Amino acid sequence: MSEGMLNRKLVRLNLRFGDIDWERATVKQYELEKEEAIWRVFLNGYAKNGFVVFDPSSIPEEKVLEALGELKPEVRSREELTVEELIERSMSWNNIMKNARA
Amino acid sequence: MLKVMRMAESLGEIPSGEKEFAESTKRIRDIVEFPEISEDEFYEMLKTASRGYGGDLPHRTYSLCPETRRVVPALVWEKDGKVWITKKCPEGMITDLYYESVETYNRFRKWLWSRKELYSTNVENSGVNCPFDCGMCARHRSHTNLLNIVLTNRCNLSCWYCFFYAREGQPIYEPTLEQIRMMLRNAKKQYPIGANAVQFTGGEPTLRDDLIEIIKIAKEEGYDHVQLNTDGIRLAFEPELVKKIREAGTNTLYLSYDGMTPQTNWKNHWEIPLIFENVRKAGGPGIVLVPTTIRNVNDHELGAIINFGLNHLDIVRGVNFQPLSQVGRVPKKERQRFRITIPGAIKRIEEQTNGVIAMEDWYPIPIAGHIARFFEAFAGKRYYMTSHFACGAATYVFLDRENKRVVPIPRFIDVEGFVEFLEEKAEEIEQWKTLGKLKKLKLGAEIFLKFKSFYDEKYAPKGLDVLGLIKNAFVHGTYDALGKFHEKTLFIGMMHFMDEYNYDVERVERCVIHYAMPDGRIVPFCTFNVIPEIYRDKVQAQFSYTWEEWKRLHPDWDYKKDKYFRSKEFVEKMKKSELYRKTYIDIEDYFGVKEV
Numbered sequence: 001m002s003e004g005m006l007n008r009k010l011v012r013l014n015l016r017f018g019d020i021d022w023e024r025a026t027v028k029q030y031e032l033e034k035e036e037a038i039w040r041v042f043l044n045g046y047a048k049n050g051f052v053v054f055d056p057s058s059i060p061e062e063k064v065l066e067a068l069g070e071l072k073p074e075v076r077s078r079e080e081l082t083v084e085e086l087i088e089r090s091m092s093w094n095n096i097m098k099n100a101r102a
Numbered sequence: 103m104l105k106v107m108r109m110a111e112s113l114g115e116i117p118s119g120e121k122e123f124a125e126s127t128k129r130i131r132d133i134v135e136f137p138e139i140s141e142d143e144f145y146e147m148l149k150t151a152s153r154g155y156g157g158d159l160p161h162r163t164y165s166l167c168p169e170t171r172r173v174v175p176a177l178v179w180e181k182d183g184k185v186w187i188t189k190k191c192p193e194g195m196i197t198d199l200y201y202e203s204v205e206t207y208n209r210f211r212k213w214l215w216s217r218k219e220l221y222s223t224n225v226e227n228s229g230v231n232c233p234f235d236c237g238m239c240a241r242h243r244s245h246t247n248l249l250n251i252v253l254t255n256r257c258n259l260s261c262w263y264c265f266f267y268a269r270e271g272q273p274i275y276e277p278t279l280e281q282i283r284m285m286l287r288n289a290k291k292q293y294p295i296g297a298n299a300v301q302f303t304g305g306e307p308t309l310r311d312d313l314i315e316i317i318k319i320a321k322e323e324g325y326d327h328v329q330l331n332t333d334g335i336r337l338a339f340e341p342e343l344v345k346k347i348r349e350a351g352t353n354t355l356y357l358s359y360d361g362m363t364p365q366t367n368w369k370n371h372w373e374i375p376l377i378f379e380n381v382r383k384a385g386g387p388g389i390v391l392v393p394t395t396i397r398n399v400n401d402h403e404l405g406a407i408i409n410f411g412l413n414h415l416d417i418v419r420g421v422n423f424q425p426l427s428q429v430g431r432v433p434k435k436e437r438q439r440f441r442i443t444i445p446g447a448i449k450r451i452e453e454q455t456n457g458v459i460a461m462e463d464w465y466p467i468p469i470a471g472h473i474a475r476f477f478e479a480f481a482g483k484r485y486y487m488t489s490h491f492a493c494g495a496a497t498y499v500f501l502d503r504e505n506k507r508v509v510p511i512p513r514f515i516d517v518e519g520f521v522e523f524l525e526e527k528a529e530e531i532e533q534w535k536t537l538g539k540l541k542k543l544k545l546g547a548e549i550f551l552k553f554k555s556f557y558d559e560k561y562a563p564k565g566l567d568v569l570g571l572i573k574n575a576f577v578h579g580t581y582d583a584l585g586k587f588h589e590k591t592l593f594i595g596m597m598h599f600m601d602e603y604n605y606d607v608e609r610v611e612r613c614v615i616h617y618a619m620p621d622g623r624i625v626p627f628c629t630f631n632v633i634p635e636i637y638r639d640k641v642q643a644q645f646s647y648t649w650e651e652w653k654r655l656h657p658d659w660d661y662k663k664d665k666y667f668r669s670k671e672f673v674e675k676m677k678k679s680e681l682y683r684k685t686y687i688d689i690e691d692y693f694g695v696k697e698v
Binding site for chain 1: 230296622636643
């Protein structure tokens with residue numbers, strides 16, 4: 001692991017889509033997931049929302065939005081986080097389903 | 103008459119298997135003829151196909167397009183006694199073999215497990231875009247039975263077909279001890295059932311100098327079962343290392359073993375006698391032989407491999423066949439030539455063991471889920487092996503040394519009857535409000551007494567307290583009790599990992615063999631390896647050291663020193679050795695298989 005990796009700054013965009021369906025969402029999600037600079041992505045073709053977590057030092061925000069262009073994305077909110085925070089949030093003990101039940 | 107064949111072998115070089123594979127595939131014994139199905143027929147069948155896990159054939163599921171990677175509807179259907187999977191991809195219709203026997207498919211289907219056993223998630227993705235939403239996502243149904251952690255992409259071999267290991271100058275992936283602990287803890291904290299078994303894999307995991315520390319960390323984190331997925335080369339030449347890994351708590355060496363000859367098992371044929379000797383001297387760990395099973399390459403040696411395992415039962419705990427997963431773009435002709443599925447492999451075993459281990463002796467993995475339900479009710483222990491019924495199969499065989507007889511468990515235990523009885527008992531216990539000590543003892547005794555009615559003394563192997571072993575495993579239900587059972591039997595398993603051509607999303611969402619990734623996700627085996635560009639390779643690239651960084655951090659390290667060089671002198675020495683003879687030649691033939 002490269003030094004300083006955990007402190008690397010990431011950006012999360014929470015999105016709403018104006019023109020999306022399951023098939024196009026799946027195709028686009030796969031396309032974005034191949035990018036090393038994109039750390040997490042979920043495009044929900046049914047709920048018409050989603051999010052992308054990316055490394056802005058490797059891929060500018062405009063490029064991410066451009067790639068999503070055909071789905072007519074609208075940025076609902078924007079958040080900065082580090083790789084370490086992303087990992088911590090992913091841990092099983094922070095799971096959303098269990099918390100929802102509590 | 104013995105036929106002497108000239109073997110193609112890579113001697114005096116780093117083994118890659120290229121020559122041996124070319125030699126093995128010169129002759130084609132049989133190929134799979136894929137049935138033709140028109141687009142109209144496909145859509146017509148799809149309209150009426152069953153939906154939902156375990157439905158009748160034809161059955162509708164989703165698959166993956168090998169070319170465009172689109173998620174496409176797929177049909178699992180029967181023709182000529184076989185089960186096929188067909189999908190309509192943007193570039194056309196693709197059919198592949200799903201199961202070589204519809205009878206086995208239906209028999210295994212009976213033991214499916216449909217209840218969801220995992221309620222924790224590591225990603226916010228809902229699973230609607232499965233298999234691109236891993237993981238674990240809310241859609242996943244099975245907790246981690248075996249957690250895989252890749253310790254390194256360095257390898258001592260240079261397998262010609264492998265795209266995974268680091269070539270000279272390429273980035274090195276090697277998670278830190280802290281990351282490994284985090285990955286272990288992550289799977290351990292799955293809700294409501296945490297992982298209990300971990301496999302360290304690679305590359306070649308024994309290349310890590312801090313391996314002992316890693317094994318100890320796994321134990322510290324509460325893992326009962328630790329296994330190393332290894333080619334065993336380093337263990338052949340470093341007896342002290344075998345001792346150390348055993349002492350640190352390694353339970354199993356998951357040892358690559360593809361065949362009985364230097365040609366079919368080019369990876370470690372010559373080193374196996376030394377590995378076995380070192381394991382014997384160290385008093386462990388137990389060995390599970392892992393033959394990657396390929397039609398027309400080594401599928402004629404399956405019975406012989408089991409026989410080999412039985413001859414070394416003091417150290418070999420099991421043989422786990424892995425029918426080839428043809429990952430990547432594979433032309434139809436090659437798929438027809440190399441494709442083998444679970445029923446095909448167990449049919450060959452039946453033939454090659456002269457019916458001693460028959461097709462009916464095998465059960466699908468999720469039958470263990472039905473047994474686990476009883477243990478949950480009875481002992482409060484929860485561990486559900488709830489993979490898809492088509493993913494794996496297993497049986498146990500006992501060796502009756504007195505009579506030189508091999509006896510599969512189902513020959514003297516009515517497995518189905520006993521499991522059904524346990525399920526009835528589980529249902530009964532689940533109705534009770536409390537289960538006090540006295541009630542539990544009474545119930546244990548009742549089950550053991552009843553068990554005898556499922557047990558046929560006449561066919562049971564002699565000279566072994568089979569009843570005692572089973573009683574111990576059932577009454578105590580602990581990992582140690584299970585271990586004792588394994589020491590006296592040979593586990594024979596089958597695990598067919600998928601590829602793009604037979605990909606079934608219903609199988610993925612029930613996967614029980616997972617990889618922990620350093621980015622906090624836990625991913626099913628068949629997404630990690632089949633879609634590496636978004637899981638395995640991508641994440642490892644994110645967390646790798648550049649070649650320059652690695653060299654700076656390890657100034658004494660030399661790429662060439664990692665590699666194993668098999669000299670002609672070594673092979674000659676082994677050929678003439680007593681150890682080699684004892685390992686391969688002076689062994690019993692338990693199946694009466696005669697050389698032709």
